[in-house]
Amino acid sequence: MRIEVRDNLFDPFAEVSRYQQQHLPAGKYGATAVFVGSMRDFNQGDAVQQMTLEHYPGMTENYLRKIGEEAASRWDIIDSLIIHRVGEIRPDEPIVVVAVWSAHRGDAFEASRYLMEELKARAPFWKKETLHNGSRWVEKNTPAS
Amino acid sequence: MTIAVKFFASLREQVGTGEVELMPEQARSVAEVWSQATADQPMPANTLMAVNMDYVDAAHPVTDGDEVAFFPPVTGG
Numbered sequence: 097m098r099i100e101v102r103d104n105l106f107d108p109f110a111e112v113s114r115y116q117q118q119h120l121p122a123g124k125y126g127a128t129a130v131f132v133g134s135m136r137d138f139n140q141g142d143a144v145q146q147m148t149l150e151h152y153p154g155m156t157e158n159y160l161r162k163i164g165e166e167a168a169s170r171w172d173i174i175d176s177l178i179i180h181r182v183g184e185i186r187p188d189e190p191i192v193v194v195a196v197w198s199a200h201r202g203d204a205f206e207a208s209r210y211l212m213e214e215l216k217a218r219a220p221f222w223k224k225e226t227l228h229n230g231s232r233w234v235e236k237n238t239p240a241s
Numbered sequence: 242m243t244i245a246v247k248f249f250a251s252l253r254e255q256v257g258t259g260e261v262e263l264m265p266e267q268a269r270s271v272a273e274v275w276s277q278a279t280a281d282q283p284m285p286a287n288t289l290m291a292v293n294m295d296y297v298d299a300a301h302p303v304t305d306g307d308e309v310a311f312f313p314p315v316t317g318g
Contacts, residue, residue, distance in 0.1 A: 133318050149317070150250055152310060155294035156317075180317060192318050212318060218296075220289075221317025222250035233251040234316040 097168065097176050099160040101151060103183040108132045108193035115177045115195070125174050125197040127204035131212050137187035139234070144225045149182045149191070152220040156180075163214040171207040173198045178211060180221065213240055242306045244268065246278040249312035256282065256311075265305035272299040274309045287314050 098115065112130055137144055160178050167176060177195040185191060194211045198204035216237050223234040246261040253259045261278040268274040271290050290297055291310040303309055 151317070152247070152249055152291075152294070152312065155291060155310070158294050216315070216318040218315065219317050220249065220291075220312060220315050222313065223316045224250070233313065236314055237316055237318070 097164045100179045108190045112195045127201040129204035129208040131194045133192040146226040147185045148224045150222045159219045167207040171203040245308045247310040
């Protein structure tokens with residue numbers, strides 16, 4: 097399992113590919129579930145120009161790790177990767193990538209969904225949006241479905 | 242030693258500081274830490290609290306050397 101909080105732009109698909117090549121046992125995984133969250137240029141009916149993502153250094157990593165360990169104990173997974181961006185972010189840039197490797201798709205899908213939903217519910221990150229006429233904190237998450 | 246108090250995001254802006262230190266005799270619970278550190282500002286209803294980087298409730302005790310944090314609902318991902 098790898099957990100990373102980064103303050104610079106990354107390519108989520110290149111990260112998943114590299115991690116898979118370097119850390120996954122060849123021939124053992126049959127399913128790789130990948131979720132990428134990217135920044136929209138709109139929210140609640142307003143154009144968003146930029147976003148600042150703040151976190152609680154230490155606690156954020158602890159909770160990402162805790163969530164990853166929970167997923168590994170609940171589902172039959174081989175490995176997982178979470179990278180989350182902080183700092184100044186522009187529309188279309190990736191915010192988060194979650195990847196889960198498993199022998200079969202069921203565990204990979206369910207564990208990746210769990211990681212993403214628990215990350216949004218418990219990992220201490222906060223978004224502040226820059227609009228054309230000022231800025232505002234995002235007060236709550238969009239519902240999952 | 243002291244109790245380190247941290248505020249994040251909108252709460253940091255509302256309280257006007259990101260970090261405060263209290264003497265351990267000033268507060269026995271997380272709720273008392275908030276009162277002492279904010280000069281009795283009202284705590285927003287949805288405030289989340291952590292002691293030593295684990296979520297707790299307002300009644301949770303604090304002891305010398307603890308790090309206590311207050312922040313709004315989280316919005317990552």
